Amino acid sequence: MRIPRAIGIILPSSNRVVERVTRDILDDLPGIDACFTRVPYGGHPPDGYTMQAFREAAQMLAQAQPDVILWNATRGALIGFEPDRQLAAMIEAETGIACTTTALATVDHLRQSNLRRIGLVAQGGEADGRRLRQTFASEGIEIVAGHNFDISDNFEAANVQPDEIEAHALRLASTATLDAVLVWSTNLAGHRLAGCPRRDLHIPVLDSAALGIMKALGSLPALAAAS
Template sequence: MTMQVPAIGVILPSSNRVVERVTKSILADFPGVDACFSRVPYAGHPPDGYDLDPFLYSAMMLAQAKPRIILWNATRGALLGFEPDRKLCALIERETGIPATTTALETSALLNSLALTRIVLLQQGDAEEGARLSTTFATQGISIVARHDFGINDNFEASSITADEIAHRATDLASHHPDAILIWSTNLDGHPLTGELSKELGIPVFDSAAVGTLAAIRRLPIEDGAAYEERIAFRAVSV
């Protein structure tokens, strides 16, 4: 009898070019873990929540591959105020019987667990979205002390922002002496930069796509839990 490799199921926005790459890179350090992917439309959601039908369809398709957890690896939930993500997870769990989480919820939990409550933010949207994020993160006990708004409305275009531009903006924001820097879009390619930036700036730099992926891995029932926890802790500021 063969042993089934545990897997995370990942739902990502239709226009995302980064999440799958980040997930595969991280899983290179976790050879006993697999990943399955599905997509939902980026556009067409109500302003205060989600069009739930595509999520349910994607979750049901993922459920056929029997992942141990389903992750919505996107940051929209923070813009909505986090509660829609909690409701989305509850719906997915009820319909599939599989635990669910989101990058927005896991990021809030991570920052609070580490007492990193003064952060600076790089986010892809305009100033209005940036202001909304400042408000919604504050409801989670997290203060955005400074931010850079890239002003991008087309989600696909976020993936074309260069590594040099992201690093430059992060370095500028570090002058505000935050507890941490957060790259807040799973379609911003901050994943390869965070390790070196953390060392150079002397503060943690988190990539949102990586935070979601690592949180999902942490939820898996893995035999050598201590070794995996050590890798997760290292990866959190080294990816």
């Protein structure tokens, strides 16, 4: 029996959500597997990544021969997207395996779906919120409303309850004209809300962890041909 196709996922060391979301999505896709590895959450330069950690993580994933590698984290948007493009290019050069990131996948999805006015439910503080407005604007996406949980400890983001995320998504949708609400941290549990849209929301809710996974899955030849 041939082993399943697989996506390889690099996630932050303190993340408690990505693996759960991946399993939930793959439950509906028999014959697709996922392999995981982690890199340290902290210690990166303010404008980029500690490349050696990613090089080692990608090389370990490559031994499991996934079809694509995904960095499933949202840091790339905060530091301006270009470091994620450089990171993906480095991993592809080192492993020969296609690579993408959650931040890059999100921009692609928003553009392709013509979702340009976004409400952002995000992990960090007000300074991070202002920075995200700038970086998304540079990619043609306008953040017109937002809620910042003011969480700096990444592990603590996983403790935010889905009902609380949902309440802020509903509030943003009711106070601004939006094309979508984006839950922006792969350690915020937004997948339940994104997977079960409510009638009173009227617009899609997008979960960052799921967007990265779906982009990686979409690059698998069999799934890409079927979509």
